[in-house]
Amino acid sequence: MTTxxxxxxxxxxxxxAQLEDAILEAARDFLAKGGVDALSMRAVAExxxxxxxxxxxxxxxxxxxxxxxxxxxxxxxxEYLERGMRAHPKGSLRRIQALGEAYLRFAxxxxxxxxxxxxxxxxxxxxxxxxxxxxGYHLLRQSIVDAMxxxxxxxxxxxxxxxxxxxxVHGLVTLTLSCAEPPTDGVRTPMSPVxxxxxxxxxxxxxIKPTPSxxxxxxxxx
Amino acid sequence: MTTxxxxxxxxxxxxxAQLEDAILEAARDFLAKGGVDALSMRAVAExxxxxxxxxxxxxxxxxxxxxxxxxxxxxxxxEYLERGMRAHPKGSLRRIQALGEAYLRFAxxxxxxxxxxxxxxxxxxxxxxxxxxxxGYHLLRQSIVDAMxxxxxxxxxxxxxxxxxxxxVHGLVTLTLSCAEPPTDGVRTPMSPVxxxxxxxxxxxxxIKPTPSxxxxxxxxx
DNA sequence: GTGTTAGGTTAACGCCGTTAAGTTAACGCT
DNA sequence: AGCGTTAACTTAACGGCGTTAACCTAACAC
Numbered sequence: 001m002t003t004x005x006x007x008x009x010x011x012x013x014x015x016x017a018q019l020e021d022a023i024l025e026a027a028r029d030f031l032a033k034g035g036v037d038a039l040s041m042r043a044v045a046e047x048x049x050x051x052x053x054x055x056x057x058x059x060x061x062x063x064x065x066x067x068x069x070x071x072x073x074x075x076x077x078x079e080y081l082e083r084g085m086r087a088h089p090k091g092s093l094r095r096i097q098a099l100g101e102a103y104l105r106f107a108x109x110x111x112x113x114x115x116x117x118x119x120x121x122x123x124x125x126x127x128x129x130x131x132x133x134x135x136g137y138h139l140l141r142q143s144i145v146d147a148m149x150x151x152x153x154x155x156x157x158x159x160x161x162x163x164x165x166x167x168x169v170h171g172l173v174t175l176t177l178s179c180a181e182p183p184t185d186g187v188r189t190p191m192s193p194v195x196x197x198x199x200x201x202x203x204x205x206x207x208i209k210p211t212p213s214x215x216x217x218x219x220x221x222x
Numbered sequence: 223m224t225t226x227x228x229x230x231x232x233x234x235x236x237x238x239a240q241l242e243d244a245i246l247e248a249a250r251d252f253l254a255k256g257g258v259d260a261l262s263m264r265a266v267a268e269x270x271x272x273x274x275x276x277x278x279x280x281x282x283x284x285x286x287x288x289x290x291x292x293x294x295x296x297x298x299x300x301e302y303l304e305r306g307m308r309a310h311p312k313g314s315l316r317r318i319q320a321l322g323e324a325y326l327r328f329a330x331x332x333x334x335x336x337x338x339x340x341x342x343x344x345x346x347x348x349x350x351x352x353x354x355x356x357x358g359y360h361l362l363r364q365s366i367v368d369a370m371x372x373x374x375x376x377x378x379x380x381x382x383x384x385x386x387x388x389x390x391v392h393g394l395v396t397l398t399l400s401c402a403e404p405p406t407d408g409v410r411t412p413m414s415p416v417x418x419x420x421x422x423x424x425x426x427x428x429x430i431k432p433t434p435s436x437x438x439x440x441x442x443x444x
Numbered sequence: 445g446t447g448t449t450a451g452g453t454t455a456a457c458g459c460c461g462t463t464a465a466g467t468t469a470a471c472g473c474t
Numbered sequence: 475a476g477c478g479t480t481a482a483c484t485t486a487a488c489g490g491c492g493t494t495a496a497c498c499t500a501a502c503a504c
Contacts, residue, residue: 175388278463
């Protein structure tokens, strides 16, 4: 309704880019609420003040719109990882641990993105395929190689070790997201995922084999 | 069209139960093909030779139908776990390893069920909630307690250890299912999930800390 | 001033889950 | 035998979905 001035002072954000961003933002919100099913072209259109068909001038179809949101998520994902990593010295185990922690925090704080990215339905192959190359995988792998060279990590095939650590934290995250609903609810799980991640540390580092002394490090019953 | 005889010789399977089973079977097939989106009441109905609305005499709605399929999946899941467990003595690490292997095999061989059960969207809370109590969780937990008492497993809080091992194998499975499509395709992942699971064994048992001797057990580059 | 194009619109198609109302056959009962 | 009831299923319809086709209109190029 605002009489769109022919070209008012908005050189950084053209009208087009402005609307495109609005669509993406609305799409992300709906996606966050209930996944792909909760995102409808008509609802997004109404939110940004156009009709549904207008969206098709900006995105090829619904899948394309979702993919774009996922891509936005990946960028934020990378920021999480790099930020978490930079806080600890190269070659240290702490750096690897921080990567896992960042992975966990991203998943919890951006459940919409994470759910769409790692929806078990094998869509977004392209998006996931991007991950190993330019995304977070090479960060993890390089940190692992560094730690091995520094003598802080068991020497093994880096890709195998990467998959191992990745799947460890990924399992914790997905299990948490599968069983517990968004944090709106009260405490359902006995321990928070972050607490669990911390508690898993000794298992990961030292393994699950019995300690030589045989002492217990938890409340195991008689 | 078959002139349904008033009561021909079918005491074990009434006409009703027969149709219900057919609906469930068709629903499972569609679910397997492409998840919940690929399941439509009309398609299921056509497959079994009735109209869509007839299904509502057997199931409350689509969600109910999906839930019933999931429940069927859980039963089969339990069979996998028990079968894999029984092959190894109580208290042994092998028994726990076999549980993980069964988990993995179930997921790969029944991707439809697994995807629906652990779809990251937090539906099926009820179904997942059933799992810890009567399902596979207590099998894992008991095996862990046994192994701890037998001195084959590090002593720790059994629930913590259960979550750790569960999430380890769960992460491997979900990561595999996220990145690779169904086995129709050729070899995409460099290693099969089963191979990965085997290769992870030493990491799990002995941990990722450097070995005392510092020797490498994999192809780690210079 | 006119052609072109970007950026929308309305109308419609076919699919979806679901409900309401109607139909038809079988059964129980007197 | 006849009647009421009920189970099993149908057709018709509603509102919503993704998507396409056709149309409109204001801005710009020349």
